[in-house]
Structures are given as C-alpha cells and as structure tokens.
Amino acid sequence: MLEIKDLRASAGDKEILKGISLTVNAGEVHAVMGPNGSGKSTLAQVLAGHPAFRVTGGTVTFDGQDLFELEPEVRAQAGLFLAFQYPVEIPGVSNAYFLRAAYNEIRKSRGLEEIDSMDFLELLEQKLKVVQWDPEIMSRAVNAGFSGGEKKRNEILQLAVLDPKLAILDETDSGLDIDALRTVAAGINQLRRPDNAFIVITHYQRLLNYIVPDYVHVLSDGKVVMSGGKDLALELEARGYEWVDAQAEALAK
Amino acid sequence: MSEAYLREFESFTGAATAEGPEWLEPIRRAAMERFAATGFPHPRHEEWRFTPIAPIAQATWRHGGIGGAEEIAREQLAEFVFGHEEWCTLVFVNGEYAPGLSSAGALAEGVVATSLADALRNGGDLLQRHLAHYARIEESPFTALNTAFLRDGGLIHVPAGVDLSRPVNLVFVTTADAAGAVIHPRNLIIVERNARASLIESYVTLAPGTRYWTNPVTEVWTGPNSWVEHTRIQRESEAAYHVATTEAEVARDGHYRSFSMAMGAALARHNLNARLADQYSEALLYGLYITHGEQLVDTHTVLYHDHANCRSWEVYKGILDGRSHAVFNGKVFVKPEAQKTDAKQTNRNLVLSDHAKVDTKPQLEIFADDVKCTHGATVGRLDDIALFYARSRGVPQEAAERLLTYAFAAEVIEEVALEPVRDELDRLVLERLEGR
Numbered sequence: 001m002l003e004i005k006d007l008r009a010s011a012g013d014k015e016i017l018k019g020i021s022l023t024v025n026a027g028e029v030h031a032v033m034g035p036n037g038s039g040k041s042t043l044a045q046v047l048a049g050h051p052a053f054r055v056t057g058g059t060v061t062f063d064g065q066d067l068f069e070l071e072p073e074v075r076a077q078a079g080l081f082l083a084f085q086y087p088v089e090i091p092g093v094s095n096a097y098f099l100r101a102a103y104n105e106i107r108k109s110r111g112l113e114e115i116d117s118m119d120f121l122e123l124l125e126q127k128l129k130v131v132q133w134d135p136e137i138m139s140r141a142v143n144a145g146f147s148g149g150e151k152k153r154n155e156i157l158q159l160a161v162l163d164p165k166l167a168i169l170d171e172t173d174s175g176l177d178i179d180a181l182r183t184v185a186a187g188i189n190q191l192r193r194p195d196n197a198f199i200v201i202t203h204y205q206r207l208l209n210y211i212v213p214d215y216v217h218v219l220s221d222g223k224v225v226m227s228g229g230k231d232l233a234l235e236l237e238a239r240g241y242e243w244v245d246a247q248a249e250a251l252a253k
Numbered sequence: 254m255s256e257a258y259l260r261e262f263e264s265f266t267g268a269a270t271a272e273g274p275e276w277l278e279p280i281r282r283a284a285m286e287r288f289a290a291t292g293f294p295h296p297r298h299e300e301w302r303f304t305p306i307a308p309i310a311q312a313t314w315r316h317g318g319i320g321g322a323e324e325i326a327r328e329q330l331a332e333f334v335f336g337h338e339e340w341c342t343l344v345f346v347n348g349e350y351a352p353g354l355s356s357a358g359a360l361a362e363g364v365v366a367t368s369l370a371d372a373l374r375n376g377g378d379l380l381q382r383h384l385a386h387y388a389r390i391e392e393s394p395f396t397a398l399n400t401a402f403l404r405d406g407g408l409i410h411v412p413a414g415v416d417l418s419r420p421v422n423l424v425f426v427t428t429a430d431a432a433g434a435v436i437h438p439r440n441l442i443i444v445e446r447n448a449r450a451s452l453i454e455s456y457v458t459l460a461p462g463t464r465y466w467t468n469p470v471t472e473v474w475t476g477p478n479s480w481v482e483h484t485r486i487q488r489e490s491e492a493a494y495h496v497a498t499t500e501a502e503v504a505r506d507g508h509y510r511s512f513s514m515a516m517g518a519a520l521a522r523h524n525l526n527a528r529l530a531d532q533y534s535e536a537l538l539y540g541l542y543i544t545h546g547e548q549l550v551d552t553h554t555v556l557y558h559d560h561a562n563c564r565s566w567e568v569y570k571g572i573l574d575g576r577s578h579a580v581f582n583g584k585v586f587v588k589p590e591a592q593k594t595d596a597k598q599t600n601r602n603l604v605l606s607d608h609a610k611v612d613t614k615p616q617l618e619i620f621a622d623d624v625k626c627t628h629g630a631t632v633g634r635l636d637d638i639a640l641f642y643a644r645s646r647g648v649p650q651e652a653a654e655r656l657l658t659y660a661f662a663a664e665v666i667e668e669v670a671l672e673p674v675r676d677e678l679d680r681l682v683l684e685r686l687e688g689r
Contacts, residue, residue, distance in 0.1 A: 048641075048645050049641070049644070049645070050641055051637055051641055071644070071649075071650070072641060072644040072645050073644040073645075073646075073647050073648055073649045073650065073653070075645075076644070076645055076646055076647035077647050081645075082645055084642065084645075087642070088636075088638055088639045088642035090639060090642075090643075090657065090660050091660065091664045092659070092660030092661060092662070092663035092664035092667070093656065093659065093660040093663060098643075098646075098656070099646075101648055101652070101656060102643075102646035102647050102648055103647075105646075105647045105648045105649065105652065106647040109647065141660075141664075158646065162646065162647065
C-alpha cells in the first residue's frame with residue numbers, strides 16, 4: 001500500500017529525514033517510535049504534504065502512485081489520512097459543517113453524489129459511537145476551545161468518518177490521560193480492517209499496550225535504526241532511547 | 254456648492270411634501286444653515302482623510318420626489334424579508350414610504366412602527382422629544398444635510414415594559430429611477446424603559462450599477478433597563494455612495510447591541526456613535542465588511558463612556574479582495590467620572606488579494622484611572638496551517654480558502670441573535686465568496 005524508499009526531507013536548510021525506507025501493507029499496523037527530534041512527526045507531515053517541508057530525495061508510492069505528484073487534498077481523496085499532533089482550531093465553522101464538507105469533497109472526487117445533511121447526521125451518529133461521544137460536540141466550532149483530549153478524539157472521529165486506507169496517527173497519545181487514551185485506542189482498534197493500514201507514531205510504548213502493532217520501527221536522527229515486532233517496543237521501554245543511540249552508533253561504525 | 258443645496262432646500266420646505274409640525278421648521282432651517290456654513294468635509298479633515306468624498310461633493314444631485322414604488326412587485330422584495338413575511342416590514346422605495354409593499358405584521362399593543370412622514374403629519378410630542386435629539390448637526394455636515402431634508406424613514410416606538418417579540422424590518426430599496434438622486438432617510442427608534450426590541454435596517458437595490466447617493470441618519474434611544482438589537486445591512490448598488498450615521502444613546506442598565514454588515518456601494522461610510530449615557534449601561538458593536546473590486550468601505554465608531562460602571566464590547570471584521578480599501582477607526586472616550594469602565598475593541602482584517610488595502614486605527618482617550626480598556630487590530634492572510642489542515646481532509650485549495658474565509662466571517666455573524674437574519678448573512682457571505 002505504502003512504499004517509502006530512501007526518503008529525505010528538509011525544513012529550510014536543515015535536513016531532518018536522512019533516508020527512510022518503510023513498507024506498509026494492507027491489514028498492518030506499524031508503530032514508529034523514537035526520541036524527540038528523531039524525525040517521527042516530520043515523516044508524518046511529509047507524507048501528508050505539509051508545506052513547511054521540502055522533499056529532497058527518495059520516493060514514496062501510495063497504491064502505486066507517486067505520492068509527491070499529488071496535492072495534499074488529492075492524497076486525502078486517495079485515502080491517506082493524518083491525525084494531527086496539534087489539530088487546528090477553526091472558529092466560525094461547526095464540526096459538523098467541516099466534516100461534511102470534507103466527506104463530500106472526498107465523495108465528489110470519487111464520482112459519488114454529495115450526501116445531504118440529514119443522511120450525514122445518521123452516518124455521524126454511528127461514527128460518534130466509535131469515540132463514545134455525544135452529538136453535542138458537532139455543533140461546536142472545529143477544535144475551538146476544545147481540551148487537548150477533545151482535539152485528539154476529534155481527529156479519530158474524522159478518521160472514522162472519512163474512512164481512509166492508510167491512517168497516520170501523529171502522537172495521538174500525547175496529552176491524553178489514561179481514560180481518554182483507552183477510549184481513543186479502542187476507537188482505533190474498531191477501525192482496523194484487513195483492507196486498511198495504520199502508522200502509529202508515538203514517543204512512548206504506553207499506547208502500544210492498547211493498539212498492538214505488527215511492526216515497530218525506531219527512528220534516530222532521521223533514519224530507521226531498528227525494526228522488529230511488537231516486543232521491540234517493550235525492550236525500548238525497558239532500555240530507554242540511549243540504548244537506541246548506542247545501537248545506531250554501532251551501526252554507523 | 255452650498256447654493257445648489259440652499260435652492261433645493263427652499264423648494265423642499267416650500268412644498269407640501271415637507272409638511273410637518275411647526276417645531277420642525279426651525280430644526281430643518283438650522284441644519285441647512287449649518288451645512289451652508291461648513292460645506293462638505295475638507296479632504297484633509299482628520300475624520301475624512303481616507304474617504305474621498307469628492308465624487309459626492311462635486312456632483313449635483315436631484316432631491317426628492319423620485320417615485321418608483323408603483324413599478325415594484327412584492328415578489329421582488331422577497332429576498333429582503335428573511336423568509337418572514339409575517340414580520341412588520343416597512344418598505345421605502347427611493348426614500349419614500351411604500352405602504353402597498355409594506356406589511357403591518359402583528360405588533361404588541363401600543364407599539365408604533367410607521368413611516369416618519371406619516372407620524373410627522375400627526376405631530377405628537379414624542380417626536381418632538383426625540384427627533385434630532387441624539388444626532389447633532391454639529392457632528393457632521395452629512396447629519397446636518399440629512400436633518401435639513403428629513404422627511405421620511407422608519408419610526409419605531411416601543412412603550413415601557415413591552416417586548417417586541419418579532420423584529421421590525423426597515424427596507425430601503427432603490428430602483429433605476431434613483432439614478433443621479435440623493436436620498437436622506439431618517440429613522441427614529443425609541444425603546445422605553447424595561448422594553449425589548451429588535452430591528453433590521455437594510456439598504457438594498459433592485460438596480461445594481463445605478464449611481465445614486467444615500468445619506469441616512471438613524472437615532473436610537475435605548476431606555477432604562479431596555480434591550481435593543483439593531484442589525485444593519487448595507488447592500489447598495491456598487492456604483493452608489495452611502496454615507497450613514499447611527500446615533501445610539503443608552504440609558505441606565507440599558508443594553509444596545511448592534512451588528513453592521515457592509516458589502517455594497519462604491520464608497521460607503523458608516524459613523525456609528527454610541528453614548529453610554531448612564532451607569533450600568535452597555536453597548537456591543539459587531540460588524541463585518543466584505544469588499545471587492547474598487548470598493549471603499551469606511552467604518553468610524555465612537556463609544557462615549559460618560560459614566561461609571563459601563564461596558565462596551567466591539568468586534569469588527571473585514572474581508573478584502575480586489576483593489577478594495579477598508580477603513581476602520583474606533584474611538585473610545587472615557588470621561589474622568591467613568592470609573593470601572595470595561596471597554597474592549599477588536600478589528601481584524603483578512604486580505605485576500607495583493608492589491609487590497611486596510612487602514613485601521615484604534616483611538617482610546619481615557620481620562621479615568623480605574624478602568625479596563627483594551628484594543629487590538631490585525632491585518633493578515635489566511636493561515637497556511639489551517640489551509641493545510643482542511644486540504645489534508647480532502648478539501649481542495651480553493652474550497653479550503655472559501656471555507657476558512659467563511660469561518661472568519663461566521664465567527665462574528667454568530668453574534669446576531671435572530672436566526673433567520675444570521676442565516677441570511679451567512680448566505681450573503683457564501684454567495685460573495687462563490688462569485689470570486
């Protein structure tokens with residue numbers, strides 16, 4: 001589904017991704033871990049097409065298409081979704097209005113008819129259950145005045161409604177208390193299917209107790225320095241990121 | 254230049270159309286004399302330096318007696334009634350009350366909503382007490398000119414303790430017959446003690462592209478412990494000029510709330526002056542201007558904090574496209590005795606084009622020491638990260654820009670209490686954005 005080969009990217013003059021390769025197939029959950037500044041979030045944002053980053057090398061194909069040929073909206077329409085680490089507030093537009101606009105744009109891009117607000121409400125009712133939320137949240141402006149936890153939950157609601165093939169969750173666990181974490185993780189688990197895939201970016205192993213990954217990759221200084229199964233996350237938790245750095249240094253020699 | 258107006262004035266006061274109570278004659282005459290003495294504001298006058306009124310001052314405008322109501326069918330006005338034909342709607346065609354196009358609506362007992370011309374024919378000391386009491390001819394030559402030629406407009410009187418459950422809708426519509434003419438609508442809104450009222454004042458046209466000049470003055474008295482919501486919508490012809498003055502005075506414990514939408518006219522100026530005339534009164538001024546092409550929209554507001562313990566809250570937003578120009582000047586005067594004043598002013602501008610221009614200026618003059626007064630003005634573009642957020646959800650660039658621009662407007666439109674009016678304002682914004 002997603003094939004990343006030797007990806008390099010910069011912010012301004014600073015190279016952040018220094019040759020990342022990763023393959024994600026349908027039905028898989030990949031965890032990407034790493035210390036602060038290792039390039040985890042940059043990887044997520046580059047894949048979604050964030051304007052702050054410049055791709056300087058390598059290739060990424062998504063379902064066989066060159067991802068970097070596609071505008072951010074076309075990537076979304078093709079089935080790629082990024083749950084933001086810092087979701088954006090849009091005062092003035094209700095959550096329902098925004099989400100329906102997005103949903104309809106994606107439908108339009110696939111040659112489907114737009115859905116009216118009544119049918120959309122029905123769909124919403126189903127999806128709100130995924131994150132155990134009351135419909136009341138939909139009349140509030142997008143993320144405006146939301147708590148950190150509400151913002152993250154809102155990202156997962158959008159994910160549930162837009163139903164992408166590949167979802168990238170950028171530190172969705174950061175700032176969540178344990179109850180919110182459980183709710184969000186349970187929501188994500190409900191959305192797992194053989195025909196979709198997830199990249200879960202996290203600093204801590206904690207989230208992976210709830211969302212069990214098939215593969216774990218560890219990033220350090222813009223490169224994948226280790227890959228393994230779910231046990232790698234536990235080992236990482238036990239040994240700390242210093243261990244990774246030592247391994248990386250050994251690798252470099 | 255003044256001679257032409259003086260000649261018009263003599264024929265106006267000589268004509269039957271200006272009939273009215275005796276006390277009005279000296280008011281009109283004093284106003285005419287005032288205008289004759291001052292003339293139009295000089296281009297370098299501080300209050301007018303961003304507002305090129307030369308096209309108004311140098312033209313010769315026809316006065317009065319335009320007619321045109323008979324050519325309009327009620328259906329043509331459907332889009333100006335907010336889907337509520339049952340509301341009391343007073344329609345003025347080219348400045349003149351059109352009873353055939355108006356609807357009486359069901360009003361609470363004792364409420365008067367009528368044409369000022371009709372009310373003046375009947376006299377009454379209510380008018381004498383309030384008319385030309387709040388809008389002072391010394392304030393501006395435009396107010397003087399309006400007062401000299403005042404004849405028709407809306408009169409709303411809500412007696413003490415009465416709740417006007419439905420709004421009164423004042424619609425000033427122009428037709429092609431208005432070409433080359435000046436119209437001086439005059440409105441008087443009196444909301445007495447413990448009463449509640451909502452009114453809408455719209456300036457619209459059936460002849461986009463017609464060049465005329467509207468010079469309205471609206472006086473609003475918000476009585477003790479009363480509540481007034483005043484929504485103003487300016488959608489004049491884009492070849493027209495609109496120079497308007499609103500004078501609102503708020504009594505003790507009174508609450509005056511204004512929303513002003515400006516999107517029409519080649520040149521539009523709105524002077525909105527709110528006087529907090531006794532303690533514990535408040536004025537909330539919200540506004541939205543949306544400009545494109547070569548339009549100039551100028552808003553000058555003044556909040557007079559004359560007494561202690563009053564609150565004012567002001568939020569004006571602007572969306573500018575094309576080569577348009579917006580001016581915002583917000584004054585807040587806090588007198589020495591106005592302790593515990595709470596005043597906040599915000600002006601935010603969203604610029605969609607490289608050629609649009611904004612001049613924004615807060616002006617706080619505070620003479621009391623125990624007050625909370627803040628102001629802030631911004632001029633900016635759409636936020637890149639917000640755009641990316643919308644695009645990352647599948648919304649294409651242009652639609653994302655529209656969505657965020659709409660959101661910017663909607664955030665202030667939300668302050669309009671009347672839902673049907675809010676919906677109409679939303680529609681107008683979306684329609685304008687879709688036409689980009």
